[in-house]
Amino acid sequence: MGSIQNQTVLITGASSGIGAACARAFAQTGARLILAARRLDRLQSLVTELNHLTAIDSHVLQLDVSDRAQVESTIRALPEEWSSVDILVNNAGLSRGLDPLQTGEIEDWEEMIDTNLKGLLYVTRALLPGMVERDRGHVINIGSIAGHEAYARGNVYCATKAAVRSLSRGIKMDVFGTAIRVSCVDPGLVETEFSQVRFRGDTPRAEKVYAGTTPLTPEDIAEIVVFCATRPPHVNISEVLVVCTDQAAATMVYRRNEA
Ligand code: NDP
Numbered sequence: 001m002g003s004i005q006n007q008t009v010l011i012t013g014a015s016s017g018i019g020a021a022c023a024r025a026f027a028q029t030g031a032r033l034i035l036a037a038r039r040l041d042r043l044q045s046l047v048t049e050l051n052h053l054t055a056i057d058s059h060v061l062q063l064d065v066s067d068r069a070q071v072e073s074t075i076r077a078l079p080e081e082w083s084s085v086d087i088l089v090n091n092a093g094l095s096r097g098l099d100p101l102q103t104g105e106i107e108d109w110e111e112m113i114d115t116n117l118k119g120l121l122y123v124t125r126a127l128l129p130g131m132v133e134r135d136r137g138h139v140i141n142i143g144s145i146a147g148h149e150a151y152a153r154g155n156v157y158c159a160t161k162a163a164v165r166s167l168s169r170g171i172k173m174d175v176f177g178t179a180i181r182v183s184c185v186d187p188g189l190v191e192t193e194f195s196q197v198r199f200r201g202d203t204p205r206a207e208k209v210y211a212g213t214t215p216l217t218p219e220d221i222a223e224i225v226v227f228c229a230t231r232p233p234h235v236n237i238s239e240v241l242v243v244c245t246d247q248a249a250a251t252m253v254y255r256r257n258e259a
């Protein structure tokens with residue numbers, strides 16, 4: 001395992017689920033953490049929790065990745081000691097709704113495209129030039145099984161994740177000849193706040209997504225992200241598709257005790 005001690009890791013969407021689990025996992029490596037999300041209180045609680053476990057060097061950023069001007073100004077205003085990001089985890093993302101395209105809410109599409117696709121682009125565009133200049137860095141994108149196969153009523157969400165997968169390959173080509181690595185980690189079902197957000201707080205509907213099955217945990221994904229980041233410098237893990245044992249395809253999930 002390559003050491004990433006004292007390397008600077010920026011994680012978007014660190015206030016919940018996979019992003020928060022990545023923060024916990026990277027904290028164990030001795031890396032310095034920039035934790036970004038819109039919910040500042042959540043980030044502050046996470047830093048308090050991490051500091052109880054191990055002394056970490058961290059910086060918190062209130063950041064809406066879908067706001068281009070905010071991304072540019074926030075990254076530009078990073079204090080000198082935090083401005084050289086070595087590892088970027090583009091995790092912030094969401095789904096909204098599960099409707100056929102013909103009745104879909106256009107606002108939902110825009111929010112998903114603005115966050116999952118444009119947000120990832122804004123953050124990467126702000127940080128990649130520094131990585132190229134230093135000839136050092138790693139971009140780790142959180143895609144999804146939804147980027148490998150479309151599923152019914154997943155239309156725009158699946159399209160954003162297919163775009164993340166395509167962009168990961170494209171970025172790797174754009175930094176060809178540098179030491180920068182690009183990875184795309186594509187999970188299947190992970191139990192987080194994802195379904196609560198998708199169904200706008202409809203808890204019974206969100207719980208049904210994970211009912212009777214054993215989904216992945218955010219920690220399962222964080223472990224893979226840290227594994228990608230800690231390979232020796234000549235190893236680039238380009239893509240990881242990971243599902244729980246109960247999942248065979250995006251909408252083929254084995255459930256026990258179903259009526
Ligand atoms: P959560 O809802 O638990 O976490 C989503 C995170 O994204 C939150 O920290 C949220 O922070 C952040 N976020 C959302 N919108 C924005 C924004 N505009 N600006 C900054 N941060 C934002 O879900 P997950 O942990 O499951 O999701 C993380 C990633 O994993 C997403 O990209 C998702 O698509 C992907 N994924 C999830 C799977 C699953 O089954 N759960 C499977 C495959 C991929 P805040 O609201 O504080 O801004």
Ligand code: 8X3
Pocket residue numbers: 143144145146154187188189190250
């Ligand atoms: C989240 C997993 O299958 O709900 O990306 O799209 S899925």
